[in-house]
Amino acid sequence: MPWRGILDELENKIIDQMTEAEEHATYNGKWHGFLTIGYKNKRATVINFSYLCLANLINEMKKSALKNQTDEAISFKMDIAVNYQLENLGEWNRKALKTKKNYYRRGIALNENFKMALMEQEINANAILLPADEGLAINIENMNRYLMQSNKNQAQLNLTTDSNIVTFDTLGWFFDGKKIHELETTEWNHGRRKTTLLKPEIVAELVGNAGRYLANQVNATGEFNYGWFACFDKKIKHYNSLRHASTTYSMLEAYELTEDEFILEAAANALAYLQKNFIYEKEDLAFLIEPELREVKLGGAAATLLAFTKYMKITGNKTYLPLCRKIANAILSLQDKDGKFTHVLEYPTLEVKDIFRIVYYDGEAVFGLLRLYEIDRDSRWLDAAAKSFNHFIRDNYWQNHDHWLSYCANEITKYIPDEAYYEFGLQNAFDNLPFIYARETTFPTFLELTVATKEMTLRMEKEGLQHLLLDYSIEELEKTITKRAHYQLNGYFYPELAMYYKNPARIEGSFFIRHQSFRVRIDDVEHNISGYVRYYQLLKHGKIRVETETVQ
Template sequence: MSFKRAWEPIEGLLAKAPQNVWIRIEVIHSVQRKRRAQLERILHEMTRMNYWRQGVSFDADFKTALLEMEINGHEFFKPGKGHVVGKGRSESWIDYQQVTKYLRRRNGQLSFDIESSEYVWLFTTSGIFSDGEQIWVLNDTETAEKGVRRLENPKKELQSHLVAGETFLTWQIKEDGKFIYGYYPGLQRILSNYNSVRHFPSVYALLEVIDFTGNYEDTRRAKKALQWGIDHLTLNHQHEKKPLLFVVEKRKQGTDEIKLGAQAMLILALCKYQEVTKDASFLRRLMEAFNAVVFFRQKSGRYNHVLNTDLTVKDEFRIIYYEGEITFALARLYELTQDEQVLKMVKQSLDFMVDNDYGKYHDHWISYAVNEALQIFPNNREYMKLGLKNVFSHLDFIAKRDTSYPTLLELMNAAVKMTDIIKLTGNDDLLETYDLIRLRRIWKYRAEYELATGSFQPELAMYFYAPYKFVGGFFARHDHFRTRIDDCEHFLSGLINYYNYTY
């Protein structure tokens, strides 16, 4: 069949379509026949769910053809019951009953039983997408960016998605100030649990993106979310007539607990609110949250990570993030208040991390903390060395990571800024053994990779159950395309800081 003849019926359909609808057109460019049992074995052995990246047809004439994103959007290939995300084989299987139901609805009828077919036809496509205003060529390389728009103008594309991201995250805040915690789009499920550690940093990211877009009317929602968090996720204590404010994790099973990381996120969010709005109405609560930090401290400078609600120690260590988070938060607090007690604690934390070689942990919060500390201690070479080791010993992993991983971009943002501070302060000798050109090249690559592989652009969202609901959101493909407030938080913070420093 000639292209012209094949195109005529498509042209007729397009002529009837409204101007502003989303349209995706794909053409098959390679096909391979396999035994159906062979496909089932391949799926069973895959280590990640939703990483099958080809189309599948159950007949040679492609009447039953399913595009890759049709398969993902409806989760036709399901993980085994025992699969734990990030661990072992996915043991994925084909939900023939659901596929059959879908094909009957899509095609009007189904002339044979797809589960009895001996063969399947696997295929790849090239295509274009239009949102009614612009046409994009879709990436057809065998990489993670497959099936999404090629970034012809990264600056414009990034700016556009950040605006959509602000809209998405703002509308996750309900009228009372609580977030809709997240979704499993592939399962058509809303997540019902809630985590105090993720509430406050999500408000922080929202304030960052509001400052970026200039939609300052949305600070009303951010304020409401902060107030809801203080009202429902905190615990008040008193010590020597001094009021203390702790973030508490309310657990369905076991005792409630107070996490250092959540405390840091509350301080960061309240600092950011005052910075963006110039509204000091939370300042008293902010200082109460700072006063509470003392109860996590050990004499050595180390922090206890988790307390019981009576302030006794539950866990001296829980996760490496917490030191960097609290140090970054305290550095931001010092910049806001110029409080000498806060400054002393920032220095103690950083000195402890230097003495205990925290650069080996490759944690983005450590980079954030060091980068912020260099605004306060611009010539401290030990902090510079800590920050440099934290990123450069991790560059190979960052360059080769094949999934979206937004905290890697956050780490890169802080590292690039830090190298510029080191140059400006005349400490260039510390950089001589490091490849700064490679650092910046990977930084740019990582930013564009995160946008392409982790964001709900319309050409992906259109295959899920409520497309407009997810545009502007960010997802974890390997976990039912999970779209949670903290996924948005990390992606938005990383991409905003990249955009601001690059453009």
């Protein structure tokens, strides 16, 4: 699509909005702007502009955009700097050192004429800030490399604590090749498209994009590309079979929502690879092995059980049922008479390595047994799940506030509507709601935990158990769910964010962990899919409001 008409439309939008913000939009009498040209397979080009007049600034940015509209360019973005602050580098550095890694959300101008000015997205996508206990928060090597690559400076830059810098925010607009998106300006949401309402179709699109992303990570053999550090397109070299299994499970969840056969085919391929390469069978037992660590884990068996049972449920193909029974037998072999599990064994000796590794494994194992019981109806699986759940209650496991515990509380009460089980599920979530609501990271399991709890409360209301809910605020639960669903968008690689990284096509449509160097690992995507799939069902059936609060 020719950009000329789009640029004229965008000029009107910018002028209308900037008139209101004009008093905060100049520094030393000049307007400062940034034009970003996006490409499919390489880092975006960012061009800086400074003019005395807003009209001249926009006009020059338009000219440059038209000049840069090539067959290779697929998008563009315009940003105007606002809310400037002159800061002493030493004082600024002390604040930056205390800021969570990659959570600095303002731009920085290293000289007052703005020729060496970097937007927040440029800073984070090039790993220019490196918080620590002491020293300089700026990674000089990365900064100088990017300044030279982006033609913002051609010499090594030397900074001293007596230097001054200018920090700023930006107002931005992004053209994706089809439409213009106005971008968020609040600190924690900065730079992604505005999404006032998370309608079901928007959530379905997120799930579909993330599901296809994972499907594209499955190689012809069925093995995943395990993950990437997005800044420099660096591949994560190790591999984790547990996450292979749990990610495949989430792909099948995505297929259920989207009915995208591409996702199903990739998931089936990943399951076949899992069975061939990671399953160790011994008599009537089957374990998932971690070859790199030479061990088998309770959590691995559970994740494998979830993946195979989900595949059987959505396809009706019971081919994996004999294997699933062996996996369930293995889980039961790790359970003692009181319901406690042993977590990790040596491989291949199957000697005990760790009695306890991480609390996730316990709830995941019970959830897996319950999903097998849904298909197989063998009372052994339900009895074992109940035995462990009773152990959870005795030992106050709800204090762990784990999403797998919410899943299995929601699941087991479908078969055993014990009031103590419901109470456990409520405590697991509600006691931690204030922390979940305010958390600055996009921790995706928070959405899983709260949505599973909401599903359980809906069933409680339907079954006449409202008296158990009297001490719990369903309104606060719903507010927290909506807040987290909205806030997790800040961990999604929209094209307006992905364009600043080394290989946009590699990461677009995926989910990342900001404080882990913008890591995109298969399980990072997995947990987001699982939470949004359940959230979609609540939205679709009118069980939660679409409206969201502004996240501050």
